[in-house]
Every structure is written in C-alpha cells, then in structure tokens.
Amino acid sequence: MNNRATLSRQIIHTCLEMTRLGLNQGTAGNVSVRYQDGMLITPTGMPYERMTEEAIVYVDQQGKHEAGKLPSSEWQFHLAVYNARQDVNAVVHNHALNCTAVAILGKPIPPIHYMIAVGGSDHIPCVPYATFGSQTLANYVYDGIKTSKAILLAHHGLIAAEENLDKALWLAHEVDVLAAWYLKLLATGLDIPVLSSEEIQVVLEKFKSYGLRIEE
Ligand SMILES: C[C@H](O)[C@@H](O)[C@@H](O)C(=O)COP(=O)(O)O
Numbered sequence: 001m002n003n004r005a006t007l008s009r010q011i012i013h014t015c016l017e018m019t020r021l022g023l024n025q026g027t028a029g030n031v032s033v034r035y036q037d038g039m040l041i042t043p044t045g046m047p048y049e050r051m052t053e054e055a056i057v058y059v060d061q062q063g064k065h066e067a068g069k070l071p072s073s074e075w076q077f078h079l080a081v082y083n084a085r086q087d088v089n090a091v092v093h094n095h096a097l098n099c100t101a102v103a104i105l106g107k108p109i110p111p112i113h114y115m116i117a118v119g120g121s122d123h124i125p126c127v128p129y130a131t132f133g134s135q136t137l138a139n140y141v142y143d144g145i146k147t148s149k150a151i152l153l154a155h156h157g158l159i160a161a162e163e164n165l166d167k168a169l170w171l172a173h174e175v176d177v178l179a180a181w182y183l184k185l186l187a188t189g190l191d192i193p194v195l196s197s198e199e200i201q202v203v204l205e206k207f208k209s210y211g212l213r214i215e216e
C-alpha cells in the first residue's frame, strides 16, 4: 500500500488533471482514496493550485476527521461509496459540463454507445437531488453506486469510483464524453437508438480482458 504522502500527492495531481481535462472548474469537486479504516480526502473550498500534501484530510470510518483541518463538504458521500463497494479505492466528484447538463435533466445516460459499459452497467444512473453535503445525498449515492461505478447527481454533477485514482479520473472523462454524445442526440429531437442489454453484457465480458491495465 502507498504511504500517506504519496497518496496525498496523487490526490492533488488528480484534482489538477480534472481541471486540465475540462472536467471541473474553480473549487468545485473533490477527490479521495481509501486509507486505513477510512479515507484521505481533499479539504473543503480550497483552490487546487494551492493545495499541499499537508492539506489533505484523514477521515475515519465513523466520519471523524483529524483536528485543525476541514474535509470536503461531501465526505459523507465519499464514505458511502467505500461502504457500498469493496472493489473501489478511489472516488472523484466534479461538475463536468456535459454530465451536469444531463443531470439537470434528471436523466440516466442510456446505452447509446458500447462505452456505456465502463461503469459496469447498461446505463449511467442519475440519483435524485439532495442538498450538497447532506446525509440524504450520501444515501442516494450509496444506492446508486451499487449499480454503476459512475453516477450522475441530479442538479449537481458526477461521481466516478474505481480501483485507483488514474482509473477513476479516466472513468469520469469517459462518462463526460458519453454525456456530450447524449446531449447532441437529444438536441436532434429524433428517437435515440440504443444497444440491447444482451450486447452490453457481451461488452462487459470483453472489457474484463481488454486493454492496458493501469496499476498504481
Ligand atoms: C458547494 C460545493 O461546491 C459542492 O458542490 C460540493 O459538492 C463540491 O463539489 C465541492 O465542495 P468541497 O470544496 O467542500 O469539496
């Protein structure tokens, strides 16, 4: 397992990459990794360019954070993801333009393209709206993330969870591309053709052995 300093540097790198890739803006979004019996998470409301290793906050399984630091306002939904899924160790949240636009419509992303399977399901769910930083939102996230490793938050943004930070960031980027395609299709006003659940199952199987494995 990586040590705290290494993981903290990786968290900051991921935050900066979210902005560079056009997935986020300002102080929106937050990033965490599973650590010991809890997680390491970005502090609340801090510009990513100013974030230092020391600013990253440890929050334990009970939601208790270390003194002198304030964790992301969304620490509850990050913990909810780790509790819901043992197969993920990293969570990224952002207000990516395309995902957030679809989330405002309150729509899941249907199987318009086989890459929908990146989340592990035949759609990217959209969980109901609840106020940011609330336990209600964390409860919705707990339920939604069991279906897919990426979910939309109505009127808010995106969560992507994966084995490690590189994969979580990659997943967030892929889902924002899917959301962009979906918005273009919706704008045509035409009926949108979708792939069958059977075909998505075939793709899910193929993904198990496809491509480069990004390991930490
Ligand atoms: C109001 C916040 O920006 C909210 O949207 C939260 O979800 C977010 O993205 C950033 O909050 P933190 O800086 O508290 O992590």
Ligand SMILES: [Zn+2]
Pocket (backbone or CB within 6 Å): 028, 029, 093, 094, 095, 132, 156, 157
């Ligand atoms: Zn947010």
